[in-house]
Amino acid sequence: xxxxxxxxxxxxxxxxxxxxxxxxxxxxxxxxxxxxxxxxxxxxxxxxxxxxxxxxxxxxxxxxxxxxxxxxxxxxxxxxxxxxxxxxxxxxxxxxxxxxxxxxxxxxxxxxxxx
Numbered sequence: 883x884x885x886x887x888x889x890x891x892x893x894x895x896x897x898x899x900x901x902x903x904x905x906x907x908x909x910x911x912x913x914x915x916x917x918x919x920x921x922x923x924x925x926x927x928x929x930x931x932x933x934x935x936x937x938x939x940x941x942x943x944x945x946x947x948x949x950x951x952x953x954x955x956x957x958x959x960x961x962x963x964x965x966x967x968x969x970x971x972x973x974x975x976x977x978x979x980x981x982x983x984x985x986x987x988x989x990x991x992x993x994x995x996x997x
Contacts, residue, residue: 890920892917892918892919892977893917894969894970896913896966897913897914897915908965909962909963910934911931912928912931912957913929914928914929915927917973925992927957928958928959929958929959929960929964930960938954939951939954
């Protein structure tokens with residue numbers, strides 16, 4: 883069943899606001915977020931900026947990880963910048979398409995009953 887939500891209410895918890903609100907590189911960073919829908923569904927996402935992808939590759943070249951940057955295990959979502967506005971707009975647009983666990987990665991869905 884596709885639950886397209888055109889006027890969906892949700893709340894966001896953004897790691898950068900909670901941990902280090904005044905010391906965050908909005909263009910070259912990664913963070914965790916939580917999306918809580920009003921229907922009770924909860925999601926946990928790893929979010930990277932476009933620029934951070936390049937940073938991660940360069941770090942792997944230095945450390946030798948991921949075969950010296952030959953590959954990357956992607957985050958759940960890539961965005962232009964880590965700001966509440968950018969992430970909120972992105973999530974709202976994705977919810978118009980359908981369920982986040984179908985559009986992104988099924989592992990982002992957090993079933994509170996499994997805990």
